Amino acid sequence: MPTRAKKPARAARKPAPGKTPARRSPARPRRTTIEIFVATIKGAFVLKGDGARRSWSVGNPYFLGSETNHLVRDPRDRKTLLLAARTGHLGPTVFRSLDGGNAWQEARLPPAFPKAPEGQTGPVVQRTFFLTSGHASQPGVWWAGTVPHALFRSEDGGATWEHVSQFSRYVAGLKEQKPANIGETPGGAITHSILIDPRNPSHVYVSLSTGGFFETTDAGRNWRPINGGSSADFLPEKFPEYGQDPHCVVMSPANPDRIYQQNHCGVYRLDRPGVQWDRIGRNLPSAVGDIGFPIVAHPRKQDVLWVFPMDGTSVWPRTSPEGKPAVFCSRNGGASWTRQAKGFPQSNGWFTVFRQAMKSDWQDPVGLYLGTTAGEVWASRDEGGSWELIASHLPRILSIEVADKARS
Amino acid sequence: MSATVRVSTHLHSYTGGESTVEAEGSTLAELMADLDRRFPGLRFRVIDEQDHIRPHINVFVRRALVRDLKSPISPGDDVLILGALSGG
Numbered sequence: 330m331p332t333r334a335k336k337p338a339r340a341a342r343k344p345a346p347g348k349t350p351a352r353r354s355p356a357r358p359r360r361t362t363i364e365i366f367v368a369t370i371k372g373a374f375v376l377k378g379d380g381a382r383r384s385w386s387v388g389n390p391y392f393l394g395s396e397t398n399h400l401v402r403d404p405r406d407r408k409t410l411l412l413a414a415r416t417g418h419l420g421p422t423v424f425r426s427l428d429g430g431n432a433w434q435e436a437r438l439p440p441a442f443p444k445a446p447e448g449q450t451g452p453v454v455q456r457t458f459f460l461t462s463g464h465a466s467q468p469g470v471w472w473a474g475t476v477p478h479a480l481f482r483s484e485d486g487g488a489t490w491e492h493v494s495q496f497s498r499y500v501a502g503l504k505e506q507k508p509a510n511i512g513e514t515p516g517g518a519i520t521h522s523i524l525i526d527p528r529n530p531s532h533v534y535v536s537l538s539t540g541g542f543f544e545t546t547d548a549g550r551n552w553r554p555i556n557g558g559s560s561a562d563f564l565p566e567k568f569p570e571y572g573q574d575p576h577c578v579v580m581s582p583a584n585p586d587r588i589y590q591q592n593h594c595g596v597y598r599l600d601r602p603g604v605q606w607d608r609i610g611r612n613l614p615s616a617v618g619d620i621g622f623p624i625v626a627h628p629r630k631q632d633v634l635w636v637f638p639m640d641g642t643s644v645w646p647r648t649s650p651e652g653k654p655a656v657f658c659s660r661n662g663g664a665s666w667t668r669q670a671k672g673f674p675q676s677n678g679w680f681t682v683f684r685q686a687m688k689s690d691w692q693d694p695v696g697l698y699l700g701t702t703a704g705e706v707w708a709s710r711d712e713g714g715s716w717e718l719i720a721s722h723l724p725r726i727l728s729i730e731v732a733d734k735a736r737s
Numbered sequence: 738m739s740a741t742v743r744v745s746t747h748l749h750s751y752t753g754g755e756s757t758v759e760a761e762g763s764t765l766a767e768l769m770a771d772l773d774r775r776f777p778g779l780r781f782r783v784i785d786e787q788d789h790i791r792p793h794i795n796v797f798v799r800r801a802l803v804r805d806l807k808s809p810i811s812p813g814d815d816v817l818i819l820g821a822l823s824g825g
Contacts, residue, residue, distance in 0.1 A: 418820030
């Protein structure tokens with residue numbers, strides 16, 4: 330049975346700056362092992378699961394009413410939380426908790442562009458879209474991707490953020506050469522999927538919607554596109570050097586040279602040091618297609634991955650094809666796929682799952698979690714074999730992250 | 738002499754729940770800087786990094802809508818900072 334969110338606590342009369350009203354502690358299942366951080370358009374929620382992943386509780390919202398794009402726990406200390414938030418009225422900021430979510434402080438210098446010289450116009454951060462902790466050898470380092478396209482870096486645990494100006498200059502140069510190839514989605518010009526090579530903190534991948542997939546090997550000073558083989562059906566040139574629309578790109582935790590991408594135009598695999606993407610989505614059933622937003626890599630097996638295809642035909646409904654939600658799993662690097670739909674609605678299930686709203690845990694067998702735009706969280710304890718609804722009636726879900734004590 | 742600044746509920750988490758506060762400055766820019774000293778973080782939520790008032794924030798000085806940070810503030814002025822019409 331789904332677990333309902335408890336009613337929010339009554340607002341404190343004088344909330345402290347940057348804090349939500351006082352919160353009651355949710356009833357926690359014993360032996361909490363998994364925590365799912367659900368960021369929604371109206372606040373962030375934490376789902377706590379027991380060791381068996383059968384019992385779940387939904388905590389009261391953090392920052393109720395704020396558009397929360399990403400809530401991430403630092404895997405290095407397992408307690409620091411960073412939350413990207415804004416409201417319809419108020420500008421974007423980052424909130425930090427150093428105690429697992431009990432107390433929050435606002436970043437002293439949130440991600441923001443430098444002020445333009447007098448008389449010139451400058452960009453404005455509209456939202457921080459993506460947050461990720463830095464390399465294990467660099468405690469305190471965080472990266473942020475924003476709308477519009479830009480990277481920011483923090484060296485103090487998210488308290489202050491510095492614009493990675495070299496990246497913005499690089500992207501501006503690309504746009505000057507080919508204006509149509511650096512564009513915006515309906516949600517803006519999104520910077521996302523910041524991937525840190527666990528072997529080298531200076532080796533970072535970043536994706537732009539739209540713009541493509543890019544790499545730096547010197548911590549952000551110089552960049553190059555890696556988009557060979559991935560298509561951009563919405564441009565006159567189908568295979569440009571850059572201009573593609575990666576929706577979600579993940580690095581296999583089992584092999585940092587194995588990269589998987591769910592693109593606006595297909596599902597791809599890249600094996601570094603190669604630079605040519607292989608469209609493994611061609612091996613999905615043609616009636617389903619290979620359009621979608623999220624993609625998930627197995628935490629221990631480089632050839633195992635999951636996608637959640639959505640309807641990319643006609644006017645692009647971006648809902649489950651024919652109203653039949655299903656995950657597709659490949660256990661051979663994308664050569665073949667298995668449909669996984671047990672537990673999902675068999676009809677009239679018009680799910681949309683955003684690019685950051687499907688993740689795995691680190692258990693064995695692996696658990697999978699996805700959040701829908703209808704505010705439902707679905708979970709599988711058996712690597713996608715069967716699914717159950719573990720939370721409903723939440724606001725539109727923008728992202729999911731999983732914190733797991735089993736993570737090594 | 739300072740101006741009286743009234744803020745809507747959106748900003749109460751910064752003002753400690755107060756809807757009316759005092760701030761000093763001869764321009765709106767100075768007033769906002771003083772507000773940020775008193776209530777750290779407030780300014781960036783309503784003024785972007787290019788010094789523009791954010792689209793769904795309305796600022797009224799003596800009941801007149803202003804969008805320019807150079808707008809003059811006189812002692813005793815009534816300043817309203819309101820969140821307005823940002824959607825569902």
